[in-house]
Amino acid sequence: xxxxxxxxxxxxxxxxxxxxxxxxxxxxxxxxxxxxxxxxxxxxxxxxxxxxxxxxxxxxxxxxxxxxxxxxxxxxxxxxxxxxxxxxxxxxxxxxxxxxxxxxxxxxxxxxxxxxxxxxxxxxxxxxxxxxxxxxxxxxxxxxxxxxxxxxxxxxxxxxxxxxxxxxxxxxxxxxxxxxxxxxxxxxxxxxxxxxxxxxxxxxxxxxxxxxxxxxxxxxxxxxxxxxxxxxxxxxxxxxxxxxxxxxxxxxxxxxxxxxxxxxxxxxxxxxxxxxxxxxxxxxxxxxxxxxxxxxxxxxxxxxxxxxxxxxxxxxxxxx
Amino acid sequence: xxxxxxxxxxxxxxxxxxxxxxxxxxxxxxxxxxxxxxxxxxxxxxxxxxxxxxxxxxxxxxxxxxxxxxxxxxxxxxxxxxxxxxxxxxxxxxxxxxxxxxxxxxxxxxxxxxxxxxxxxxxxxxxxxxxxxxxxxxxxxxxxxxxxxxxxxxxxxxxxxxxxxxxxxxxxxxxxxxxxxxxxxxxxxxxxxxxxxxxxxxxxxxxxxxxxxxxxxxxxxxxxxxxxxxxxxxxxxxxxxxxxxxxxxxxxxxxxxxxxxxxxxxxxxxxxxxxxxxxxxxxxxxxxxxxxxxxxxxxxxxxxxxxxxxxxxxxxxxxxxxxxxxxxxxxxxxxxxxxxxxxxxxxxxxxxxxxxxxxx
Numbered sequence: 001x002x003x004x005x006x007x008x009x010x011x012x013x014x015x016x017x018x019x020x021x022x023x024x025x026x027x028x029x030x031x032x033x034x035x036x037x038x039x040x041x042x043x044x045x046x047x048x049x050x051x052x053x054x055x056x057x058x059x060x061x062x063x064x065x066x067x068x069x070x071x072x073x074x075x076x077x078x079x080x081x082x083x084x085x086x087x088x089x090x091x092x093x094x095x096x097x098x099x100x101x102x103x104x105x106x107x108x109x110x111x112x113x114x115x116x117x118x119x120x121x122x123x124x125x126x127x128x129x130x131x132x133x134x135x136x137x138x139x140x141x142x143x144x145x146x147x148x149x150x151x152x153x154x155x156x157x158x159x160x161x162x163x164x165x166x167x168x169x170x171x172x173x174x175x176x177x178x179x180x181x182x183x184x185x186x187x188x189x190x191x192x193x194x195x196x197x198x199x200x201x202x203x204x205x206x207x208x209x210x211x212x213x214x215x216x217x218x219x220x221x222x223x224x225x226x227x228x229x230x231x232x233x234x235x236x237x238x239x240x241x242x243x244x245x246x247x248x249x250x251x252x253x254x255x256x257x258x259x260x261x262x263x264x265x266x267x268x269x270x271x272x273x274x275x276x277x278x279x280x281x282x283x284x285x286x287x288x289x290x291x292x293x294x295x296x297x298x299x300x301x302x303x304x305x306x307x308x309x310x311x312x313x314x315x316x317x318x319x320x
Numbered sequence: 321x322x323x324x325x326x327x328x329x330x331x332x333x334x335x336x337x338x339x340x341x342x343x344x345x346x347x348x349x350x351x352x353x354x355x356x357x358x359x360x361x362x363x364x365x366x367x368x369x370x371x372x373x374x375x376x377x378x379x380x381x382x383x384x385x386x387x388x389x390x391x392x393x394x395x396x397x398x399x400x401x402x403x404x405x406x407x408x409x410x411x412x413x414x415x416x417x418x419x420x421x422x423x424x425x426x427x428x429x430x431x432x433x434x435x436x437x438x439x440x441x442x443x444x445x446x447x448x449x450x451x452x453x454x455x456x457x458x459x460x461x462x463x464x465x466x467x468x469x470x471x472x473x474x475x476x477x478x479x480x481x482x483x484x485x486x487x488x489x490x491x492x493x494x495x496x497x498x499x500x501x502x503x504x505x506x507x508x509x510x511x512x513x514x515x516x517x518x519x520x521x522x523x524x525x526x527x528x529x530x531x532x533x534x535x536x537x538x539x540x541x542x543x544x545x546x547x548x549x550x551x552x553x554x555x556x557x558x559x560x561x562x563x564x565x566x567x568x569x570x571x572x573x574x575x576x577x578x579x580x581x582x583x584x585x586x587x588x589x590x591x592x593x594x595x596x597x598x599x600x601x602x603x604x605x606x607x608x609x610x611x612x613x614x615x616x617x618x619x620x621x622x623x624x625x626x627x628x629x630x631x632x633x634x635x636x637x638x639x640x641x642x643x644x645x646x647x648x649x650x651x652x653x654x655x656x657x658x659x660x661x662x663x664x665x666x667x668x669x670x671x672x673x674x675x676x677x678x679x680x
Contacts, residue, residue: 056578060502088580096578101571106593115589116579149335165579 001073003172003205004030004053004092010066011052013276019063020276022048024229026067027303030173035199035206037216037237039252040226041273046209049226050175053207054088055079072172089120093166095176099158099183103150109161110146113168120169133164138194156187163194167202174198175207180215192218213256217241222309225249228274228284231303234311245310245317247289283314291319340597343674350670356663364472368430371466372444372452376627377428379451379461384409384647387456390421397421399450409647419450456649459637464652471629471653475611476660478545482610483603486549490556491599495587497557498564509561512554520551524613528622537628544623548613556602563595597675605668608661615657631657 009026012019023045030036038046051057053069055076069076071091079087096102104112110130117125127146134142137160150158159179166174176195180188192215199206208219216223220237225246233246244250251269271288274280280287282297289296293316303313344350363370379385381404390397398418402411427441445452454465497508515523527547535543567573568591576586617623618632626633631653637643638650 054578056574085580085582088578090580094575094578096571096575098571102575104572104576104590104594106596107589115576115581119580162575165575169579 002029002070003032003034003072004207005070006049006053006067007070008067009049009052009069010064011048011057012063012065013061015063019065021279022062022229022276023052026226026229026231028224028231028234030205030207032172033199033203033205035208035219035221037220037223038207038209038226039211039213039216039223041211043273043275044226045229046226047177050177050207050209051094052076053173053175054092054094055084056088056094089116089166089169089171091171092173092175093169093171095159095162095166095174095179097178097181099155099162099179100150102162103158105150108147108149109153113146113161113165116165116168129168130164133168134161136167136198137161137164138190139164154187155183156190159183159187159191160194163191163198167198170202171204173205173207175209177209178211179208181210181212188215195219213241213253225252228279229276230284230313231311232285232313234303236309239310245306245312246314247291247316247319248285251288251290291316340674344670347670347673349666350674353663353666353668353670356659357667360472360660360663361476363469364476365433367469367473368432368438369440370442371430371463371469372427372441373463373466374428374430375462375467375470375629377462377466379448379457382411382451382453382457382461383459384643384650385411385451385453385457385461386647387649388413388451388453390452393418399445399452401450419445419447421445421452455652456647458634458650459643464634464649467629467634468631468652468656471631471634472656474541474624474628474630475614475632475657478541478548478614479607479611479664482545482548482552482613483607485545486552487556487599487603487606489549490553491560491592491595493553494557494560495564495592495595498561499568499583499587499591501565505561509558512557515551515554516558520613521616523551524548524617525620525622528617537625540624544614544617547617548610551613552606552610556599556606559598559602560592560595563598564591567591567594601668601672601675604664604671608664611657611660 006029007027009023010021011023012021014020026045026049028036038050040046048057048062052064053071053076064077067077071087074083076084076087103109110127113130113133114125117129130146131142134145139145139157139160145153150161153161163179174195179195180191183191195206195208196219198204206219208215210216216237223233223235223237223240224231225233225240225248227248233240233244233249235245240249241253244253248269251267254267255269257263257266269288274284274287280297282299283289283292283301286292286296296316301313301315303311305311306317382402385402388399388402390399398420400413400415401417401419402413404410405412421443422445423443425441425444425446426439427444427446429437429439432438443452451457451463453463455468456464458464458467493508493512497505524547527550528543531543564587573586573590576590581589614623614630615632615635618630619636621636624630624633634653635651638654643650
């Protein structure tokens, strides 16, 4: 049994006639200790999917209309609020995109980490444990740092503090929603290295959401590529990067600027991501797809396993 | 080749509170207000000690006595005797007949801090024929200065206790309403608006009539606080509700929820502390209304009763225009109220400017 199994998750914003489907039949699994990257452009539904794992999306306006999210075998969508509070932090912890805004500005960071400890491991809610956690995430001189306010720390440090707070409760799954997007490149590398090391030391599973394919290469065991609320490709990371199958994935990789070789123009994917409620008929990527055929707009393709462990939502995946 | 690294001592970063304090210090008017208030509250705490007489010390031959100030004779301060002349409340000072002014003298009994029996006074003459009426005497021959001090205990404390009560209530209600929104929010806010739509003065008086007329003075005191708080919490609740509504969208609230924090703890620990900068300023600027509320109630005769002292009650006696003309010292409580309210407003303005990071 996998740590996390998302089965055909369907989620709308709004109800009845105004409903906009943000997550449309998303399915993937995460095994214990595995790192899965969820890749996609802004607005494809990756953040909402990730937040759904602990049911953090407020349920009006969101509306779960189908599917299951099995965390250690129990369906999160059917849990009571008491059970939810115990899995939040206890089984799954989050690290968000903007570390500065994710910390309460009026409390010292030592205090905030202790809050996380008090909720899940109250016998360990001590300064010593806080210092141990800060050392674990690589913050120098932790004894003096616990008295700092968030604004007294740089972005990279704040993100480390967030990671320490997330780890305080010893979760089995860490969901990191674009944890390095708001940081500069060198700090980004440090944070990713930290996550890798923590994964090795603690045996933690990680769901890493990003729109940066470079991160995928470093961190992921498997990758799920999302577009317009659906998974279009699901595959082991190395295979995906070496030989992407879906036209969207191929276009994403082609649009990454290369440092070497000649280049006149950056290659971009023409057009825009369709907005919620304005999805084209049939395959949602068809209007922008370089190999689109007329029959692509007739019927929405299914996500099919075409090679061992590799799933694609495109009947023409074999084309170069 | 050796390289040495110089360790430069860095200035520790200022916490938000220290920064706020620095900015407040630059505003002299606010500091003046603050110092005045500290002085007034200190005086109120030690009212019994500083006042030469008790608040109910009647003197049959000193009705409406004008102020008597000690004067310098040689190196000592002395107080002359006063004699009542024929006619309506006319007095004459006999400058040759004086008694020295003593400091730390035994006098009428009082209870320091409300429970320590004491009879030591800061100054006095020890002889009731030589009365030192710094602000004159009222219609019962009671020293106005002393009654002013005893009255300050009532008026100043009602302001502070009333604020604490109503703001606590307003913060909790506003925090819950703004955080949960939806039906809770709608119902609570409509109720607040209902309370706020009734004119305050009429509400105060109507509420007063709910209570039986013959109550002991401490009961009356508590009743006034309850009534004023009942009016005041609604506007605070509305503002806190607005702040809670915007704060709950902040990422750190989502982060707290993702840790499994309960709703109540999130409101108390994360939302409300982020409203403190507003609350402190609003509290300081609201205290005058509570003080004035008590003044109005006592002035109208439905608040603090005789023989207790309260600034509003003392002003009641000064209503008569003839008395106001002939005995203007009866208006001393008005000056006290004026100074207090002004001090709170100066301090509150300064606090608001210091907390507003967009201003200089």
